[in-house]
Amino acid sequence: MLHSDDTPIPAADARWFGGQTAEAAAALRGWIEAIGGAPVRSVQRIAGGAFRTSARLTLAGGRTLFVKVDLGTAPRTPFDLERESRVLAALAGRGRAPRLLGYDPAGQAMVLTCLPGSADFAGIADPQQRARIEASFVEALAETHRIDLAGLALDHLPAGRSIGQAIAADLALWRDLLVERVADPDPVALFALAWCAARVPADARPAVLVQGDAGPGNFLFDASGVTGLVDWEMAHVGHPLEDLGCVLARSLVQPMAPADRLLVLYNAASGLAWTKAELRYATILVMTRFSVPINLALAAGDPGLDLVLTDSYFRLSQLSLLRVIAEAEGIALDETVPERGARPALGFAFDHLRALLATVVRPAIGDDYARYRLDGAVGLLGYLGAALAEDTATPPEPATKRLADATATIAAGGETLHATLQTLFTGALWREHLMRDMLGPLHGRRVAI
Structure with a gap:
């Protein structure tokens, strides 16, 4: 407004x-x-x-x-x-x-x-201007990665860590948040955390300041190039290619340049020779990290949450996450959409709809009859939720055990790992199929590296 x-x-x-x-x-x-x-x-x-x-x-x-x-x-x-x-x-x-x-x-x-410029990267119609802004954006990321961490003097951005050490510390933080705060963590998020921990690169090069949420919508530009990077709450010490991984992870909803072009631009801007395999791991790491706060938000069930936006991105990113992990392992997954699948847990969706209608929509309605009908709809949702309630007699296995099982599966490799990835991927495909109307034009989008 x-x-x-x-x-x-x-x-x-x-x-x-x-x-x-x-x-x-x-x-x-x-x-x-x-x-x-x-x-x-x-x-x-x-x-x-x-x-x-x-x-x-x-x-x-x-x-x-x-x-x-x-x-x-x-x-x-x-x-x-x-x-x-x-x-x-x-x-x-x-x-x-x-x-x-x-x-x-x-x-x-x-x-x-208030920085000058526009954030509407998607609105750039001229391919040459788009290419200039992409190059300027990657140069801005490289500038960020050259900032002296010691000079920032922030205890949560420690200097002196290697890339491998920084990744291990970051994974431990997100693992603990998920395991300690969510009673039944998402299986894909748990598996991805275990995979990232098992495949931490033995990279002794110095870690850098990572912006942490880079991509369209989080930078401003004008005719001369990128004028600013915004949204720094996810800034941390890590792998420089994580910021390119952010761009690719966000491409599910805000497409930018393809992975090959981003890598060429970054190698030119940084003067280094990073590889596609390194970019693939960094992208998996980013998508895994993104899955944790989303899982926390879905578990909290706040009626103010935009459930459609949050859950849509979560389910799309899971498919890409599993697919890119399989690529890193040299595993070809069967991407056939199953004809049948397990019914997803629906309790949260019903509770969210009831709370949304009662606390957000109802107070905005002035007509008494409309409010009366809305109250009936809220009650009907309660009935449907109870009728379709999941059987909660058997509590889920502890998340720590599920993490340990995933770690053992990854260590075993071979057919054991292939079968686990395929099971998770097929389940995610079925969920996407059920959500096709909710996803709209996002249905079928994948992160490509």
């Missing part, structure tokens, strides 16, 4: 500031105006992800600010706005990052400088 410059923002638009109440929104707005030194005159919301929202604010006098707000639906991990604010403060504009102007822990919001 975009308000005209001379129209004050009404309290009803408090959601652009992340306020759950008019009072909280007013407090957050007052904090923003104190930083900007002038009243806010217009708000333009920026399309965001499932967990956070952003807006470009124009103040009286014409100054623009960028505000990022946590929606409260994100799973609790170390990779939050507070962490991002510390990274941006330490970067102080390096890596083409925006500068931090303020962080409000109470409102879970950041105010940043």
Whole structure:
């Protein structure tokens, strides 16, 4: 929504500031105006992800600010706005990052400088301009990877680790988050974590600062090239090719350049000779990491979560994740869609729909009869959920045992590994088939390396 410059923002638009109440929104707005030194005159919301929202604010006098707000639906991990604010403060504009102007822990919001340019990479029609922006983007990533970690002086971005050491530490963090916080973790996520840990490269080269969520939508550009990289909450110490892996993982919903071109561009920008096998591992690592916070969010069941967006990406990425792991192992999977398959657990979907209708849709309906009919629909969903409830008499095996079993399967290799990958992949194909209407044009998309 975009308000005209001379129209004050009404309290009803408090959601652009992340306020759950008019009072909280007013407090957050007052904090923003104190930083900007002038009243806010217009708000333009920026399309965001499932967990956070952003807006470009124009103040009286014409100054623009960028505000990022946590929606409260994100799973609790170390990779939050507070962490991002510390990274941006330490970067102080390096890596083409925006500068931090303020962080409000109470409102879970950041105010940043508003970088020039557009984020609409998909809207570039000219192939030559598209190629120029791709090259400039990869150069910006290479600049980020050359930043001195010791100079940042952040305890969560330690200097001195090798690539292999950094990957092992990162995998341990995400493994512990998944195993400790999700009662029944997704089997593909568990298997991928075990595979990544078993195949950590013995790479003694120094780890670098990784932006962590690179790709279309998370950079700005103009006619001269990339003007900024945004969304730094996933920044960590790791393998430089992880940022290319992010681009490929995000290509399921936001396509960019193919893997071969990205690798050529990065080798030219970095002056090094990275291989496709190294890029393949880095991409698997990224998709595995992405699966953990999504699994945490789905398990939490917050009604504010965009279930369609989150679950659609999760299921698509699982297919690509298994497929690329199979490629790394030299295994050819049968990609025939099965005629039958196990019924997925549906309890969360019914509970989510009921909560969404009751807490988000119902309060927005003023017509008494429409609310009466909606209440009936909510009750019907409860009945359907109970009728289709899963048998929970047998609890799932502990995640630690399932991880150990996956590790043993990977170590065994051969037909044992092939059969396990095929079983997981066939199950994911069936799930995609069931979700075909929900996926729409995304149905059938795969990450290609």
